[in-house]
Amino acid sequence: MKRMLALHLISVGFLFAPLATPITLHLVAAEPVKLIFDTDMGNDCDDVLALGMIHALQSRGECELLAVTITKDHSLAAPFVDVVNTFYGRGDIPIGVCDSGVTDHEGRFNVLAAQKDEGEYRYAHDLITGDDTPGAVDVLRQTLADQEDGSVVIAQVGFSTNLANLLRSVADQHSDLNGIELVRKKVRLLSIMAGAFTKIPNNEGQLYDHKEYNIIKDIPSAQYLVNHWPQPIVWSGFEIGRSLPYPSESIEQDYRYVDHHPLAEAYVLYNPPPHNRPTWDLTSVLHAVRPDRGYFDVSLPGNVIVAADGLTTFQADEAGKSRYLQLTDAQKIRTTETLVQLSSQPPTQVDCEP
Template sequence: MPSAANRRLFAVLSIALAATVWRAAGACQAAEPTPLIFDTDFGNDCDDVLALAMVHTLADRGECDLLAVTVTKDHPYSAPFVDVVNTFYGRGDTPIGVCRSGVTPDEGKYNGLCQATDDGQFRYPHDLTSGADAPDAVAVLRESLAAAADRSVVICQVGFSTNLAALLASAADEHSPLAGRELIAQKVRLLSVMAGAFESIPGPDGQPRIHREYNVERDLASAQTLAEQWPTPTVWSGFEIGIALPYPHESIEQDFGYFPHHPVAEAYRLYSPPPHNRPTWDLTTVLYAVRPDEGYFRLSPPGRVTIDDNAVTHFQAEGHRDRYLIIGPAARERALVAMVELTSARPATDRP
């Protein structure tokens, strides 16, 4: 049974949604949509699915344009479940690229939904049935960037750094005569990345400890390459941000019933059944990437992020490329209201 605090929070969220809907549907239409690439380890946590749902809602409202989704989880069902979600939200033709790195090769708790059937038909229609049939992520990234306006693209990396490190090392090809680093510098405006930790995290005993964040630890070499070589402004959402904003399980239970089956709610339940408030690590990265001026987060002073051989992130207040997100108590409610409303919104087009 939800605690009294959770019930109060969900009541506040419910009351605030109407104002959020009005602002998002009206005022945000005036700005040009942000060209967005979403890079994800789909299947390792349910917050990736929540974050991609947010991207689609933001695209429905004209706030972003989803150019491509690239995957850093190396299992054949990861890309097909991305295609499930894209198709569910009416963007089944969005390019999807995959890595073949061997990093986290297990299926995951919910990617098998891409194979779920009812009455002999896919429960969730989609075209891509195996990651083996998807193009290489670097090729998709290079093609998407080459076609974009200079310094326009925002990349959200919410999984491992595998694909972006490979993009940095890529050579000229049929899509662009530029090598990877030069192509990034010409086309990318911002990298919004969920990785690392910039505050000490309480351990099981309640005492603060240094945190080796999962996205960094599982492909350390690529994370170090990203931190050392990425050429554009980068904003990091540390582990501490997501745990400060747990997604209310009441939303999963109440807000997704507009269709008999919903891949976002079903993936959440398979990953960790309610009552469970999952941290919103990946959602914060999307929220900042598309709405950087809404005041949900403060930014650290500019500096430089480095990653040591023990997978620990460090921030040095020298240099100008990197900042990390900070959230205070007063902003948490607003940020959580926005994330819940964007995640649970009905797709703009009817489900196929």
């Protein structure tokens, strides 16, 4: 017999009136953000924390996760996404994969999708291999076609492979529109973790031009994206997540409500505490869902240029479609606390007994 623990997380009751009438505060967006999450799941643990954040925000009524598409080309990446989605009670969310050969190694924590204890999977999930998963472009086109015009936000926190391929796509059974037309009609914002828009200090404190991982792993796709994406883009550069390290104390303390937690175990397998991992991907998710809450400042408009070696530069232009996140010292504590609270928020129901 399995024991279920109901966790009421979305509202908090306060006693204000003399009659001690409880008042419940609901921090819920007027309309949930329709969100697609595009991730290179398995290359860094910030992708995992970002997906956990999305589920917390959906439990709060602030977003709806429409689909997850993956730019890491390994057969365990999709099953691990299914592990996380199932853990949060949403194992039916569509998942799409790429066939690119980019980062086709296993990864340090996607192996959790295959982990068994006494012959049973440690984490419940239905998807056993990415070989049984539809292609990302097909999932993206179907998902976009099913949504209202101008309603979708995409958080891209991996390579630009899938979205570049989406832009190149032609009319199909899902839509008579080609990829660029479909994005123009259905997407209102792309929140992307990629590039770097300030010089970065090295270990000796010297500043250098950083060629960011999500760009350099698929430079042609990044170049195609910046040249052809028809809607606004907000970039979270390398410098943003680097300035907001996730406190490892949270990994050690805040996920103990179950014996095995996929977010905490993925973090430990990637680089165990006391390592404080930067929150790169989490920042793009936070801006995608809560763009007006003052967690970040945003630059003036312009255009991002991706050089042949992967270096990103920003050119101000009033007609440009891109902006990038900026962060003040005053914003860092509040933003970090928000990232931690959302990432570590338990599901509405947790299976407490194996």
